[in-house]
Amino acid sequence: MRDRLSGAARTARHRGRGHTTNKTSGMTNSTETRINARGTGVALKKSDLYSSLWKSCDELRGGMDASQYKDYILTMLFVKYVSDKARTDSSSLIEVPTGGSFEDMVAAKGDKEIGDRINKIIAKLAEANDLQKVIDLADFNDEEKLGKGKEMQDRLSKLVTIFQDLDFRGSRAEGDDLLGDAYEYLMRHFATESGKSKGQFYTPAEVSRILAKLLGITADTQFSETAYDPTCGSGSLLLKVGDEAPNGLTLYGQEKDNATWALSKMNMILHGNEIADIRKGDTITNPQFTSGGQLNTFDFVVANPPFSVKSWNNGLESDFGRFEYGMPPEKNGDYAFLLHILKSMKGTAKAAVILPHGVLFRGNKEADIRKRLLKQGFIKGVIGLPPNLFYGTGIPACIIVLDKEKATARTGVFMIDASKGFIKDGNKNRLRSQDLHKIVDVFTKQIELERYSRMVPLSEIGTNANNFNLNISRYIDSSEPEDIQDLFAHLHGGIPNRDIDALSASWDAFPVLRKELFYDIAREGYSKLAIDIADVPQAILTSAEFVAFTDTARAQVADWYAAHRPALETIDANTKPNDLITTMSDDLLERFKDTPLLDEYDVYEQFMSYWHTIMHDDVFLLMNEGWLNAAKPRKTIEDKGRKINEAPDLVIGSGRSAAKYKMDLIPPALIVAHYFASEQENIDRLTASIEEINRQLEEYIEEHAVEDGALAEAMEDGRISKALAAARLREAKSKWGDHDEIEALEHLINLYNAEVAAKKLFKDKQAELDSLTLAQYGKLSEDDVRELALDNKWQTMIATAVLGEVENLTQALVARIKELGIRYDETVGDLEAELTKLGSRVAEHLTALGMK
Missing domain, CATH: 1.20.1060 (Taq DNA Polymerase; Chain T, domain 4)
Structure with missing residues (x-):
């Protein structure tokens, strides 16, 4: 890449990375062309954009493996991005030469030699920016992958058309350029499609954010401080670390796989980190960041290394002092990466690394290394993650947090068992927003929660029974309490008080309700329902405590929303959505922290789920188009060539003459209701x-x-x-x-x-x-749009979601009480008496029939 800015100018520019906002959107204000500057039919909403982009590209893949096809798609996305950027940003670090732009690709559409022409265009762009072997790895003239003659000509022409439709020269949201976000979106989908053997280039964004937030980066962290990922893959994890620092960080990374290294280089540029230093080579056998025979050291280190590599030491000539605490076993490289990371840390550095659970308990050489690291105080914490989170493997993994600062004074290891906090997402598991936030909160504040987290003293870890084994289940029992059947109650009646006491969270919220539902009986430790089992739901829902509890929750949401409404009603092109959502969500967590029965993280998840599915796109629309234009109807996208068909929100007329409209910000139902x-x-x-x-x-x-x-x-x-x-x-x-x-x-x-x-x-x-x-x-006036969006849509939907959480908890309480009531409603004596009664009736009928 040619250095067309001074070092000082580049540094100043990157310190502001992630917080710049371009006021001039590429969008017009016309209702009919509101989709983008060209009005060519790609939905403006980010979720729609990325979804249609993936579907369009995937349709052109043919028989090519996703792990190969991604190189074509992501390269074209890169060329499109830098070409758009160069036209509008005079400070762009990427030079787009004549004959090396995306516009030259557009000119090649329909040409019989389109594959060769695209290769030459990319070669010119690569040469102008020292990006050879980075952006020119995919051969656009490969007949085996792209077809011969007319097939290649049509496929590549359609591919260019897909990206030609995108125009996001000025649009920014959440601190990242749209095409940078699109790059990440496509990589996640390619990782999903590539399978276990070829999906290791991408760490799920949720996991990346956890690692980034565990490092202790603050607003005072300077751009001159360094972050390093020795197995950086496509660079997403390293970028998440950089995003944590308001002033930015100086990023370094190394990647062994040539194609993945190229992805990382492009990813850095797409996310405004052109000066990130990403090098190629095997980190263990050929570390690139060295000086004077020693490894360079960094302030922050993160990594998601390949699990349990068997050939990690092939070609190893120098250990660079990495194995002073023990030599890892020849057939397993997990500790080789961990020790490399430890050696790459400055004296006060922090690190977070993802490794398989086996590193916590395996014996022999690994046990010896683990013991020495624990005695040195380097291991600050261990976090157990759910299984099947990663694209390269389905096995459960853990995060090991290393901290050299005050290591000699460390007396314990903080452990979290987060293995049960996830949601199913297709064939993978995925961490929810609440899971991410809870892990980070609990770890950074060292909060001990039953069946979830605790500070485990080194004295306990080092006992003869444990022998420095870090298997989390030894120290945290995360299993749910067993539902014990009480034989005495089955024999003599009554509900065991211990089962009622187990619902203590509900009684904290409804203390009087317990007395209304149950009464003590003569036998100590047992109670009975004061009402019929069938009447339990109505008794709870109509109780004064439940009504008051619901009203309080509703008022809490209303007060919270009122506090942030001024910020919401001033959303414009300068808004920073990431800051907005962080402020709102953290405040919501704090307000519900002391509310009995309700888990503040469940409430937080309700809001974040609405943010991700609806509100994020709404804010993005408002930033790019303003309140009035964002509310205007637009014609639906119906592109038969690309097989994209939007479901209309409103249809006027019928048959071929029907006009179909989408209402992105204000759904028709809101207009009708109002x-x-x-x-x-x-x-x-x-x-x-x-x-x-x-x-x-x-x-x-x-x-x-x-x-x-x-x-x-x-x-x-x-x-x-x-x-x-x-x-x-x-x-x-x-x-x-x-x-x-x-x-x-x-x-x-x-x-x-x-x-x-x-x-x-x-x-x-x-x-x-x-x-x-x-x-x-x-x-509609601008004030009308604000009222409809802010009050009738956002506030109503968020309040409904939170109150739905109250209803779910209440239904769970009802179900448990009914279960206990039915379980112990009839004693063994009652059943025997009923059996005797039925036997007598049968005998009477037999006698009447003349039978003995």
Whole structure:
């Protein structure tokens, strides 16, 4: 890369990385061209953009393996990015030469030699920026992968068209350029598609954020401080570390695989880290960051090394003093990477590394190394993660946190068992926002939670029984308490108080309710339900405590939202979404921290889930288009060539002339509820009327279409339509048919006519309401849009989600109380008495039949 900025200018620029905002979006304000600057049909919302981008690219892959195809897609994305950037950013560190831009690729569309032309374009760009063997690894003229002749010509032309549609020269959100985010999105999907053997180039973003936040980076951390990843893969983990520092960090990384190293170099540039130093080679046998025969040291180190490499020491000539605490076993390289990281740390450095659980408990040489590291105080903490998080392996892993600062004074290891905190996401497990936040909070604040975390003294770890084994299950029992069946209660009745006491979180919230539901019995330690089991749900839901609890939760959400509404209503191009969401979510956590029954992290997850699925895209729209334009309807995207078809929110007209609209910020339902409630009530009544007519039709047919029934002759293939009924009526009247049959057929036809009339009226009224709704969008003022989005949409949905958490917990309480009530409702004596009673009745019947 040619150095076209002075060192001071580059440093100043990168100190601001992650917090720059370009006020000039590439978007127009026209409703019809609101999709992007060209109006070419790619959805502006980030989620829609990335989804359509992935689908479009994936359709062109053909039989190529995802691990190979990613090189083509990500290279083209890179060329598109730097070409757009160079046109608008005079300080861009990437030079785009004549004949080496994305526009030159566009000019090559349809050319028989398109593959060769793209290769030459990329070669010019690479040569101009010293990026040879970085961006030119994918051969766009490879007939085996891309097809021959017309097939290659069409495939590459379509591929260029996909990226030609994207125009994000000025759009920024969350501190990263859109195409940088798109790069990460595509890498995650390629990692998923590539399978276990080829998906190791990418560490899930949630895990990367945890490692980055465990390092203790603060607002005072300077750009001159260094972060290092010795197995950096595609660089995403290293970038997350850099994002933690408001002033940025100086980034260093090394990667063994040539193609993955190239991905990392491109990733750094796409995320504004052009000066990151990413080197190529095997970290263990050929470390690149050395001086005077010693490893260079860094302030922060992170890594997700390949697990249990068997050939780690092939070609090892110098250990650079890394193995002073022991030589790792020849057939397992986990501790080789851990010791390399330790040696690469400055005297006060922090590190976080992902390794398989085996490093915590395996014996022999690894046990000796582990023991010495613990005695030195280097291991600050161990965090157990859920299984199946990573793309390269399904086995569970752990995070080992190393800290050289005050190591000699360390007297314990802080452990977290986070193995149960995840959600299923396709064929992988994924950490939720609440799982990430809880791990970081608990670790950084050293909070001890039952069945989750504790500070384990080194004296306990070093006992003869444990012998410096760090297996988390030795020190934290994360299993749920066993649900014990009480034989005494089964024999004599009553619910054990210990089962009721186990619901202490509920009684903290509803102390009086317990006394209303249960009463003590003569036997000590047992109680009985004071009401019928069937009445338990109603008793809880209508209790004064539950109503007050719900009102309090609602008020807490309202107060929290009111505190942040001024910031939300001033969202514009200068907004920093990452700062906004962090401030709001952390405050929500704090407000619910002391609320009984409710777990503040569950409440936090409700908000973050809404942020990720809806609100993030809304904020992004507002930043790029402003309040009024973001609320305007737009025509749906229907691109048959790329097989992208958006589901419309509103359809005006029918058939080929129908106009289909998307309302990204303000859904039609909000407009209807706010402005046309009475019209909607009329339509709801019509809907109920149609349903009632349908019910009458079904009942009448079922009653009279039986064998010898009045409608039996009109049935055909087990059904009777209006046409069949009318034909049979004409026949019956012409032959002076049965009076009851004629009357029944006439009644049935009247019902069918009523159904048709009701449906027509419904259709007309719905079309009328749809037209009113569409017209109302044009009448909205900026204040109207703010009210609809901020209050009717965001606040209402967030409050509903939080109160849904209250309802879930209440339903769990109801289910448990009913379970206990049913379990001990009948004693063994009651069952024996019932059995005796039934036996007597059977004997009486047998006697009556003359049997002994």
